[in-house]
Amino acid sequence: MKTLTGTNLPNRREFIRQLGLSGAALLFAPDFVGHWAADTRTDVIVLGGGIAGLYAALLLQEKGYTVRVLEASERIGGRLFTLDHLPGKPEIGGVEVGDGYKTILALAEKVGVAITPPEAQPPQARELALFVRGKLLHAKDWATDAQANLLDPNEKNILPPLLESHYTMKNIPFKQLDEWYGGSFRQLDVSYAEFLKIHGASDEAIRLIDVNANILGVQQTSALHVLRSLSLRIIGGSKTTLRIAGGSSRLPQAIATKLKQSPETNKVVTRIVQKKNRVEVHCADKSKYTARAVICTLPFPSLRKLQMEIPLTELQQEAISQMPYIPISQVHMRPLIPYWEKDKLPAAMWTDGPLGRIFAIYNQQGEVERLTAWMVGKEAIQFDQLTKEQAINFVTEQMEKMRPASRGAFEIIYINSWSANPFQGGAYHQYAPGQINRWVPHFARPAGNVCFAGEHTCFTHTGMEGAAISAERAVGEVEQLLST
Numbered sequence: 001m002k003t004l005t006g007t008n009l010p011n012r013r014e015f016i017r018q019l020g021l022s023g024a025a026l027l028f029a030p031d032f033v034g035h036w037a038a039d040t041r042t043d044v045i046v047l048g049g050g051i052a053g054l055y056a057a058l059l060l061q062e063k064g065y066t067v068r069v070l071e072a073s074e075r076i077g078g079r080l081f082t083l084d085h086l087p088g089k090p091e092i093g094g095v096e097v098g099d100g101y102k103t104i105l106a107l108a109e110k111v112g113v114a115i116t117p118p119e120a121q122p123p124q125a126r127e128l129a130l131f132v133r134g135k136l137l138h139a140k141d142w143a144t145d146a147q148a149n150l151l152d153p154n155e156k157n158i159l160p161p162l163l164e165s166h167y168t169m170k171n172i173p174f175k176q177l178d179e180w181y182g183g184s185f186r187q188l189d190v191s192y193a194e195f196l197k198i199h200g201a202s203d204e205a206i207r208l209i210d211v212n213a214n215i216l217g218v219q220q221t222s223a224l225h226v227l228r229s230l231s232l233r234i235i236g237g238s239k240t241t242l243r244i245a246g247g248s249s250r251l252p253q254a255i256a257t258k259l260k261q262s263p264e265t266n267k268v269v270t271r272i273v274q275k276k277n278r279v280e281v282h283c284a285d286k287s288k289y290t291a292r293a294v295i296c297t298l299p300f301p302s303l304r305k306l307q308m309e310i311p312l313t314e315l316q317q318e319a320i321s322q323m324p325y326i327p328i329s330q331v332h333m334r335p336l337i338p339y340w341e342k343d344k345l346p347a348a349m350w351t352d353g354p355l356g357r358i359f360a361i362y363n364q365q366g367e368v369e370r371l372t373a374w375m376v377g378k379e380a381i382q383f384d385q386l387t388k389e390q391a392i393n394f395v396t397e398q399m400e401k402m403r404p405a406s407r408g409a410f411e412i413i414y415i416n417s418w419s420a421n422p423f424q425g426g427a428y429h430q431y432a433p434g435q436i437n438r439w440v441p442h443f444a445r446p447a448g449n450v451c452f453a454g455e456h457t458c459f460t461h462t463g464m465e466g467a468a469i470s471a472e473r474a475v476g477e478v479e480q481l482l483s484t
């Protein structure tokens, strides 16, 4: 027998016919009317309960619309994710709030979340050990080390983590936040490797930039994308970075408490269908919702798995299916013995090996509370192939190989991969060479009654500020849609 739930739900007219009831009689069938009416009365469904989705929902609610937020995972917040259950509450997603993030700062104030300067770090937090070409050394010895430092003579004094800004920051041509696409800088939509070569970087400098830059790889990334991201430090209006008090998750949680209808978690959206004047949204648990408009904030690797029966342009389909996302994997470690006191080198490390960078996080007493290995690009992709047990053995072996003193001196407390997360598929979006000229800004336009938001759809800022700005834009588009 067919049930009256989920996708088996007959349409309204068919239902009336099946019951043999008139519309007036239906008024006295409160359960059913309540259920169906609740669905049709929703003005807007927001897909995704990250910062973009939650902020969009709050704005819509303030404008008098009814809103339902559907989130696939068991928690809200998306890429703002504080591991509250672990000592020191490590963050695995966004942390830094630029002091020029006007939208995020205003939003935090509105929902009563404090944004504060980061805790002061001891002087040793600024020190760095290097592990390059199989050699462990103090960063202060880099310039003169003949085994590790194979840079050209004019580059030898530049530390590996500073090579990227050395070759890029001075060559940023934009003066305005929205100047990077669609205009005079089209010729920069080539590979970052080509750009670096043109600006005189040696092959070794390009290799070192490739290892740890927060991109997919210098060949796979548009130089225009990198220039745009780094330009935000100069023209984005942020001089210093702040933190969300109590952890990044506090902001999405505070927004959610302001929503009349709580975001619904464990709602994996699988299909979006444009009907005449409304949109149907289907979930993996067979529930179905309908609304006059949808704001879709899903990262494209997740969105591309959906069945989309909405009027997307060819270009939008291409962007959704091809936009690259940056693989980032992190391993959080708790030191058991301060092994850096044994080998007399700084705890933090920059390496050209498979563990990438090892950040040292200090507590208020000036002790190293945590070490975080941060792998990006192909290192992260390779690491993600390992089982949990293999990953633990791999990290332990690699740490010992680089720093024998670390043997038995730490324990792994958490491993996270943003690419392996089925609802993310990467840490953040980027553009391959040629994609900016082809896609931006057209791919983020509404498709029927579906509007798009999320960090990947903002063309001024990136990160959480970009996500919040995109929400404001999408809400404006919904208002226009619903007013016609």
Ligand SMILES: Cc1cc2nc3c(=O)[nH]c(=O)nc-3n(C[C@H](O)[C@H](O)[C@H](O)COP(=O)(O)OP(=O)(O)OC[C@H]3O[C@@H](n4cnc5c(N)ncnc54)[C@H](O)[C@@H]3O)c2cc1C
Binding pocket: 047, 048, 049, 050, 051, 052, 053, 070, 071, 072, 073, 076, 077, 078, 079, 080, 092, 093, 094, 095, 096, 097, 267, 268, 269, 270, 297, 298, 299, 302, 303, 328, 418, 422, 423, 424, 426, 427, 428, 453, 454, 455, 456, 462, 463, 464, 465, 467
């Ligand atoms: C490691 C890392 C470090 C970062 N550092 C910073 C930083 O220091 N400063 C900064 O400003 N930004 C930073 N960011 C970026 C920032 O966190 C993001 O830009 C921002 O949180 C993105 O918000 P969003 O709402 O666009 O996307 P998300 O937060 O990803 O929200 C999208 C939501 O959609 C859900 N979803 C996906 N598929 C489905 C589906 N099928 N059905 C229903 N729901 C679905 C997801 O579960 C997710 O909750 C960082 C990100 C990462 C990963």
